[in-house]
Amino acid sequence: MSRMLLIWRKSLNVVMLTLTGVAAFGVVAVLFLILGYLVWNGGKSLNLDFFTQLPKPVGETGGGMANAIVGSLKLLLLAALMGLPVGLMAGVYLAEFGGKTFSYVIRYTTDLLNGVPSIVIGIFAYSLAVLPVRHFSAVAGGVALGIMVIPITVRSTEEFLRAVPGSLREGAMALGASKWRTIATVVLPAAKGGIITGVLLALARVAGETAPLLFTAFSNRFWSPGWGQPIASLPVMIYTYAIAPYDDWHRQAWAAGLVLLALVLVANIGTRVVLSRGGGGRST
Amino acid sequence: MGATTHGNNATAARLAPQVVMSDKTSQASDKDALVRFEISDLNFYYGAKQAVFGLNLKIPKNRVTALIGPSGCGKSTFLRTLNRMNETIRNTRVVGQILLDGQDILQMDVVGLRRRVGMVFQRPNPFPKSIYENVAYGLRINGFQGRLDDLVEHSLRRAALWEEAKDYLHNSAFALSGGQQQRLCIARALAVDPEVLLLDEPCSALDPVTTAKIEELMFHLKDSCTMAIVTHNMQQAARASDFTAFMLDGKLIEHSETSKLFTTPTDPRTEAYITGRFG
Numbered sequence: 001m002s003r004m005l006l007i008w009r010k011s012l013n014v015v016m017l018t019l020t021g022v023a024a025f026g027v028v029a030v031l032f033l034i035l036g037y038l039v040w041n042g043g044k045s046l047n048l049d050f051f052t053q054l055p056k057p058v059g060e061t062g063g064g065m066a067n068a069i070v071g072s073l074k075l076l077l078l079a080a081l082m083g084l085p086v087g088l089m090a091g092v093y094l095a096e097f098g099g100k101t102f103s104y105v106i107r108y109t110t111d112l113l114n115g116v117p118s119i120v121i122g123i124f125a126y127s128l129a130v131l132p133v134r135h136f137s138a139v140a141g142g143v144a145l146g147i148m149v150i151p152i153t154v155r156s157t158e159e160f161l162r163a164v165p166g167s168l169r170e171g172a173m174a175l176g177a178s179k180w181r182t183i184a185t186v187v188l189p190a191a192k193g194g195i196i197t198g199v200l201l202a203l204a205r206v207a208g209e210t211a212p213l214l215f216t217a218f219s220n221r222f223w224s225p226g227w228g229q230p231i232a233s234l235p236v237m238i239y240t241y242a243i244a245p246y247d248d249w250h251r252q253a254w255a256a257g258l259v260l261l262a263l264v265l266v267a268n269i270g271t272r273v274v275l276s277r278g279g280g281g282r283s284t
Numbered sequence: 285m286g287a288t289t290h291g292n293n294a295t296a297a298r299l300a301p302q303v304v305m306s307d308k309t310s311q312a313s314d315k316d317a318l319v320r321f322e323i324s325d326l327n328f329y330y331g332a333k334q335a336v337f338g339l340n341l342k343i344p345k346n347r348v349t350a351l352i353g354p355s356g357c358g359k360s361t362f363l364r365t366l367n368r369m370n371e372t373i374r375n376t377r378v379v380g381q382i383l384l385d386g387q388d389i390l391q392m393d394v395v396g397l398r399r400r401v402g403m404v405f406q407r408p409n410p411f412p413k414s415i416y417e418n419v420a421y422g423l424r425i426n427g428f429q430g431r432l433d434d435l436v437e438h439s440l441r442r443a444a445l446w447e448e449a450k451d452y453l454h455n456s457a458f459a460l461s462g463g464q465q466q467r468l469c470i471a472r473a474l475a476v477d478p479e480v481l482l483l484d485e486p487c488s489a490l491d492p493v494t495t496a497k498i499e500e501l502m503f504h505l506k507d508s509c510t511m512a513i514v515t516h517n518m519q520q521a522a523r524a525s526d527f528t529a530f531m532l533d534g535k536l537i538e539h540s541e542t543s544k545l546f547t548t549p550t551d552p553r554t555e556a557y558i559t560g561r562f563g
Contacts, residue, residue: 167409171469173372174403175422175476176395185425190412 042258045251061248068232078142083149091157114151122212138231141217145206156198160191204264210235234260320345320510326380337534348511350525358534367401402473406485408465410457422476443471463494483513499524
């Protein structure tokens with residue numbers, strides 16, 4: 001009897017270990033499958049033209065997405081300009097100044113905003129920045145992406161500021177620093193590595209957004225000078241090219257996907273390298 | 285100099301000259317010019333909870349005053365009222381009077397007060413900057429315009445850290461050992477040339493050798509600085525201080541010269557505490 005029990009326990013152990021292990025492997029496998037497929041398909045159609053040429057007229061093969069690459073960067077710049085100051089400062093408020101009730105309300109609202117479907121944010125940006133001027137524009141796309149950057153920035157900023165030990169704040173204040181001075185010269189520098197990482201994650205997240213751009217930035221098959229006209233972006237180009245009935249366009253959509261991923265990755269790794277070289281952060 | 289930091293007798297001998305000027309405990313209230321802090325009827329509240337009750341104390345100039353008592357007796361809270369650090373905690377309230385050189389600190393500009401009354405904390409808390417920038421921090425935020433290098437060196441020398449740190453000034457302060465970090469924090473506090481230095485259990489995270497170094501440092505700083513130190517270590521109070529105040533449950537029980545308090549305490553509770561029967 002007890003022998004049976006022992007065998008049962010042991011086999012259950014093996015079964016559960018296998019199940020959890022397979023699930024864990026599955027997670028990694030999916031990621032690498034996507035990456036591999038993207039590199040395989042995208043790599044094939046990636047060439048210098050892709051980075052330097054405008055899209056060719058419908059029916060002609062070749063051409064590139066130089067305008068969409070620049071467009072995505074411009075949109076991200078706008079999103080950063082609009083979203084980051086608000087997000088960073090609100091994060092500082094929550095971590096350093098906020099009272100109980102008001103902070104709770106802000107935190108809760110931020111989480112709600114983070115959960116709002118991106119297409120809804122697109123509609124909001126549409127009614128805010130497109131309807132009044134009656135045309136699509138880069139600015140409208142920036143507004144949509146900027147709104148999406150805010151909640152992620154707020155929460156990550158707050159979290160990393162809270163991780164700074166209170167004794168550092170006391171040390172600065174005991175030397176006569178005002179609260180703001182303490183935050184600006186001691187707390188923020190101590191948390192800067194984490195905050196920058198959080199900002200990058202936020203920008204990386206919106207870099208791939210398509211839905212809110214469809215009816216704010218729209219798209220453009222040509223260069224979009226300035227900020228007031230419809231502008232191409234990589235995600236929207238991927239969408240347009242992927243559902244088109246041309247094989248050449250499909251190939252370019254894969255390439256665009258790979259470039260988008262590479263952009264995010266390079267920015268992320270680059271910043272990490274700069275941060276670890278710069279020093280000044282908390283070494284443990 | 286070695287003798288000065290070791291043992292009770294040396295401490296007592298050192299005290300001899302000043303016994304003349306303050307012959308009684310602080311309750312003997314003749315206003316002499318050598319009082320730096322004069323605290324009268326001080327009450328402190330965390331919200332509804334009172335932590336300090338009707339405390340009266342004089343902290344004499346260019347001397348070390350030790351605050352002893354069991355955990356939670358309010359000695360750290362009291363120390364932190366002296367540079368108004370408690371104001372950084374929500375819902376706290378001070379009732380009473382604290383005079384620094386005759387001026388009411390509660391009426392003072394808090395930045396100016398904290399420049400005059402420096403503080404060293406329990407755990408070394410260097411900023412995530414270089415050694416140099418740590419020391420220069422207080423000078424920079426106070427808009428100091430002179431030669432920073434000289435003052436940084438001077439402050440590090442006063443904190444007995446110069447010889448160890450001079451070749452690493454621009455390295456991260458985190459590379460220093462715990463004891464060196466604490467001396468760096470003392471140097472940082474000294475850089476703005478405070479009249480008073482408050483030390484909140486500065487040695488509780490340090491080993492005995494480093495502790496001895498800091499006590500020796502305190503002895504040398506007396507020429508230029510008034511010090512108040514909170515300590516859990518009664519040997520430290522006996523070694524390093526000139527006056528000792530014993531607190532219990534937020535009240536000041538006894539205050540007198542260290543040699544007197546540790547040899548002939550007047551209150552039975554003080555005697556019970558210093559002989560290790562509680563606390």
